[in-house]
Amino acid sequence: MFDDRSPIYRQIADRIKADVANGTLSPDEQVMSTNQYASFYAINPATAAKAFAQLVDEGVLYKRRGVGMFVSPGAREALVSDKRTKYFDAVLGPALDEAEAIGIDPKDIFEFLAARTKRDPK
Template identity: 60%
Template sequence: MFDDGTPIYRQIADQIKAEIMNGSLEPGGKVMSTNQYAAFYQINPATAQKAFRELVDEGVLYKQRGVGMFVADDARERLAADFRERFFERVLAPLVQEARQAGIPLTAIIDYLQNQEGARK
């Protein structure tokens, strides 16, 4: 399950986020405990704890003392907003800069994208 390129805690957090986005984990749904996660994936519980702490800090999960961890009601919206923000920063900002350098007006890019959307319908 885990690759060598990314820290395991990061991969766990990303996996939980993906499960929220694809509907496998629903708002209010209970998430495996850190000990269950550690046992299932045969990892150090501290590693799982780090991933869960990060998700709590991001507002994706919340902890009910003595009960467990749960998916926040607005987790999917938070994740979608974060994805959009990163998409604009990583994909569109460089695209706009490159288009400007090439002398391509932004209206031409918009027209192109609208034509692509029309072709898909």
């Protein structure tokens, strides 16, 4: 499950965020405890706790004292909105800059998108 590209706690947080963003985890749904997570994935409980603390700080999870951690209402919408913003900034912005640099007319981009949308509606 884990790779060497980033710290394990960040990979845990990213996995939970992805599960919230894609609807696998629903608002107010309880998630595994840090000890359950650590046991299941054979990692240090402090590593899992660091990931969960980060998610609480970011508003993705909230803690019910004595009960556990739960997905925050509105977390999915916030995560999807953040991903959309990052997509426009990291993917579409540079693509449009490149298109402009090589002389692609914006009208051609609109036509391409319209044709692509008709071919593969989603």
